[in-house]
Amino acid sequence: MRIKDDIKQEALFKATVKLVNEIGFVSSSVSKIANEANVSPATLYVYYKNKEDLLVSTYIDIKQKFSRAVLKNFGNNLPIRDILRNVWFSMFKYASRHPEYFKFTEQFANSPYNSLVNKEEVEKYFDPMINMMQKGIEQKIIKDVNVDLLMAFMFYPIMGLSNARSCKNFEINDDNIETAFTMAWDAIKL
Amino acid sequence: MRIKDDIKQEALFKATVKLVNEIGFVSSSVSKIANEANVSPATLYVYYKNKEDLLVSTYIDIKQKFSRAVLKNFGNNLPIRDILRNVWFSMFKYASRHPEYFKFTEQFANSPYNSLVNKEEVEKYFDPMINMMQKGIEQKIIKDVNVDLLMAFMFYPIMGLSNARSCKNFEINDDNIETAFTMAWDAIKL
Amino acid sequence: MRIKDDIKQEALFKATVKLVNEIGFVSSSVSKIANEANVSPATLYVYYKNKEDLLVSTYIDIKQKFSRAVLKNFGNNLPIRDILRNVWFSMFKYASRHPEYFKFTEQFANSPYNSLVNKEEVEKYFDPMINMMQKGIEQKIIKDVNVDLLMAFMFYPIMGLSNARSCKNFEINDDNIETAFTMAWDAIKL
Amino acid sequence: MRIKDDIKQEALFKATVKLVNEIGFVSSSVSKIANEANVSPATLYVYYKNKEDLLVSTYIDIKQKFSRAVLKNFGNNLPIRDILRNVWFSMFKYASRHPEYFKFTEQFANSPYNSLVNKEEVEKYFDPMINMMQKGIEQKIIKDVNVDLLMAFMFYPIMGLSNARSCKNFEINDDNIETAFTMAWDAIKL
């Protein structure tokens, strides 16, 4: 028998991300995706149970890649501000290196498919961040407010700024990221 | 000749928002929307050139309603911080009173339809905000950074916090909004 | 607006029966049926909810036509044997005039679709028959056995004999039908 | 060279019958059948030329099993009526012991596949029955009518009565079979 071909699965992943970026969620049909991956539509169903599975799997894949990249130099002993700064930089770097992942993620998160992913599984990747925030609160370094609030000021601005569509005048370079982080830190620090 | 029926147009607007909220962009077909509005699919084409026109118009409509609500008590002579605070509150209030508009907006903005709207037309509603920011910079009240940056810290956190999906533990009430605004202000103030 | 066209529905009915006869239930796809009826597959869905609805409706239609034809000269005052004989003749005549209805019916009844029809609705057409049988039992003309048994000997032989496939040597003419009825009557009479 | 595996063939036979019974002819795909038999779809093609071959072979298999069971105590010297009675009982017993064979047979016989089986080969199993009928005619015990007619009254009622679907009130037990046979005999006896 033939061996299941990782190349094909990878091609499908890439084709999915690419097409969703280019023509959007709505128009990204199974056959277009398969075509883009140089694979028969029927073959797609060897690797994924159905379209939903394809999209959800792709989303989770991206989230994993992202959290792995962002949190890799995390557990060290620097002061909280420096750790957050590192994370912030990693995120920006990753976002500007893989804007296509970001765009896919945004479309996915704003679609009904989003309700199909096991939130806890995805969110647990970010648990270290939350723990760090809590530690900061205890140490009276960070404002003692709802953690969701802290996260909102730490992450949502990044999403906005990384989105070329909505931020045309903001160039992503080290100086600007530094400035942006200062603002984020001002928002959450005590 | 009968006159185009505003009631029908309004029904179509509401049906579009409702359906996109309930079943998502992908599944919201013209005939379902027409059905929901108790109107024939053919009638929809009396009021809108095509599906794209329907969605784009609905989006612009929402953006207008929003900016009108937010900016209505804007041009007064309060200190900058108070004005921004008012705007911030208006936004939150509007967002929590019309979550369906927010959800529609998010789905739309993350779809290829978004590229079809005349950005300048939409953004001009927010020109007063930008002017205010610039005034704040001149007065050395607000950080002298790229305006996009200021806007990112003023608006994106709201989107995150208003989104019940991503912020389950953050209850929207006056105290919490006040706290959140303080953070936003800390981020941008000099 | 255009008027719904009874001719199209009739064409679909005929096309369904014809195709099921010619290529069988399994191969009779929606598009082939629509094609045969000179109608777009999409149009079929104007008249029927889905394939299941098409087949079930066609089946019920045939059953109705059949029972109407068979029972039309039923409620008269002839002796039971004569009434049954009339019915028997009507059935044979109908079956040989519309073999395509018979074949469709058989394929349908032996398919999983069969479980979707409301049996009671279909069977009520044959209630007069059952009542007659019961009257015959009371009058000591017909054997006092389970009605299902009586029906089995009254109807199943007809199905076999009407089926050109299984009965190649039995010519359907008045003499032969008479003979056959005599046998059926011998089976059930006391 | 390995030897074709009778166990696998048997498993495929059983899976075919089971699936056709459970989900019907239309939905019984090759891969589902292979799956049910715990065998790869490709393996199925080692044992059968194609799907048609699988179904036709299964049908012929069943017919053989059936005729073997029914005719096994046939060639003895009892009176015709007793022999027929034995056959009749055997049939009922077999039918109620193997309803899945019956259901498969009915679906198959009412499908276009049926035209693919060599009728003479199948029918020859029932030649002894036909010979017996002819002997009965010569001996003036059985009505001198077309043999197809005699067979229709001998067999079709059994099919109806064995079909749980169409005969809900007829319980299959020795007394009832006896009664039924009496009716069949009344139908054909002189």
Place this chain on the structure above:
DNA sequence: GATGAATGAGTGTTCATTCAT
């Protein structure tokens, strides 16, 4: 012999849009 991967051709169904009234 045995198999999972692979696929072109087809499935039933819905789509955005136009037509005829």
Place this chain on the structure above:
DNA sequence: CATGAATGAACACTCATTCAT
């Protein structure tokens, strides 16, 4: 203006079968 009927094109998905191992 208003509409249900009509449809070609596309949809997600499954099929029977073959391929490569």
